[in-house]
Amino acid sequence: MDIATTAQHIRDGNRRALARAITLVESTKPADRTTASDLLAALGTDRQALRIGLSGTPGVGKSTFIESFGKMLTGIGKRVAVLAVDPSSTRSGGSILGDKTRMDLLSRDPNAFIRPSPSQSQLGGVARRTREAIALCEAAGFDVVLIETVGVGQSETAVAEMSDLFLLLLAPAGGDELQGVKRGIMETCDMILVNKADGDLKPQAIRTCADYAGALRLMRKRPHDPEGFPKAVAVSALQEDGIAAAWDEMCSLTDWRRDTGIWDTRRTTQARFWFHEEVRAGLLNRLTSDAAIKDQLAQLEEDVATGKSRPSAAADALISQLFAAGGLTSGD
Ligand code: GDP
Numbered sequence: 123m124d125i126a127t128t129a130q131h132i133r134d135g136n137r138r139a140l141a142r143a144i145t146l147v148e149s150t151k152p153a154d155r156t157t158a159s160d161l162l163a164a165l166g167t168d169r170q171a172l173r174i175g176l177s178g179t180p181g182v183g184k185s186t187f188i189e190s191f192g193k194m195l196t197g198i199g200k201r202v203a204v205l206a207v208d209p210s211s212t213r214s215g216g217s218i219l220g221d222k223t224r225m226d227l228l229s230r231d232p233n234a235f236i237r238p239s240p241s242q243s244q245l246g247g248v249a250r251r252t253r254e255a256i257a258l259c260e261a262a263g264f265d266v267v268l269i270e271t272v273g274v275g276q277s278e279t280a281v282a283e284m285s286d287l288f289l290l291l292l293a294p295a296g297g298d299e300l301q302g303v304k305r306g307i308m309e310t311c312d313m314i315l316v317n318k319a320d321g322d323l324k325p326q327a328i329r330t331c332a333d334y335a336g337a338l339r340l341m342r343k344r345p346h347d348p349e350g351f352p353k354a355v356a357v358s359a360l361q362e363d364g365i366a367a368a369w370d371e372m373c374s375l376t377d378w379r380r381d382t383g384i385w386d387t388r389r390t391t392q393a394r395f396w397f398h399e400e401v402r403a404g405l406l407n408r409l410t411s412d413a414a415i416k417d418q419l420a421q422l423e424e425d426v427a428t429g430k431s432r433p434s435a436a437a438d439a440l441i442s443q444l445f446a447a448g449g450l451t452s453g454d
Pocket of ligand 1: 178180182183184186187317318321358359361
């Protein structure tokens with residue numbers, strides 16, 4: 123691959139080049155990792171998109187929402203990229219056929235780019251390749267990058283950590299179900315969208331929305347929110363109702379964050395966070411890929427399991443040896 127040419131094609135908005143570059147960042151082969159890294163460096167970071175994370179359980183209407191939200195955005199002249207984070211095996215409706223019919227109209231829109239999730243790998247890999255795919259989409263000049271997650275395990279938190287706005291899509295529910303929404307997620311989200319506010323479900327959706335709004339008001343005010351946020355709004359993805367109003371809310375929140383400098387601060391904090399995550403993941407990867415260290419790790423684990431060593435002492439012993447072997451000093 124010629125890095126400079128590929129970078130130029132991506133920046134010119136060539137979709138095939140973008141798709142190929144995403145495949146490259148998804149690869150775990152060391153040679154591909156190096157090329158991916160060079161490509162990302164060549165692309166630079168001068169272009170920024172609005173990164174919107176979207177989470178919700180299977181069946182809540184994420185694809186339907188992305189389709190109508192995406193169409194509304196391209197309708198007002200925005201270019202939209204959609205990335206899915208979770209391995210497709212975790213989707214309930216995740217049959218290949220199901221995925222093919224998802225976002226049918228949007229996928230044919232020349233101003234939209236949809237990338238389904240690859241179907242393997244662990245979170246560490248998922249988080250990195252998603253961040254790199256976001257960077258590629260930004261370099262390709264998209265205005266909005268939507269990152270969809272089904273919120274299984276840690277992927278929801280990871281997506282929140284790479285988004286400028288984090289949306290939670292929920293279904294109309296009875297009062298008791300309110301407790302079921304994880305508090306941590308309520309605390310990370312910027313907006314709750316109660317979907318399916320149409321037909322017979324509409325009154326229930328409006329009640330649910332009011333319940334969530336009440337719950338959000340009870341939460342401690344966060345420094346990165348203007349008055350009235352996080353907010354709960356009712357939408358119908360199917361009938362495309364409330365979608366433009368939800369976008370207006372997103373814009374007013376984004377404008378406020380840009381004006382106050384909070385937008386930049388959040389991106390800086392996120393970059394720091396991911397740097398530390400990469401260091402942690404890289405170290406762990408080294409640990410488990412070196413045969414001698416792996417043996418030693420197994421031995422120490424056994425010592426801990428049988429009570430011969432305490433967990434902290436065994437970990438200290440291993441770490442001291444690693445630093446000695448690598449010629450690093452422990453700093454004291
Ligand atoms: P996902 O699994 O979260 O991506 O959910 P889908 O978008 O596939 O939607 C699941 C089901 O809910 C489908 O049968 C949709 O037609 C339906 N659905 C999605 N949005 C709405 C909505 O706004 N109103 C109603 N009534 N049904 C909806």
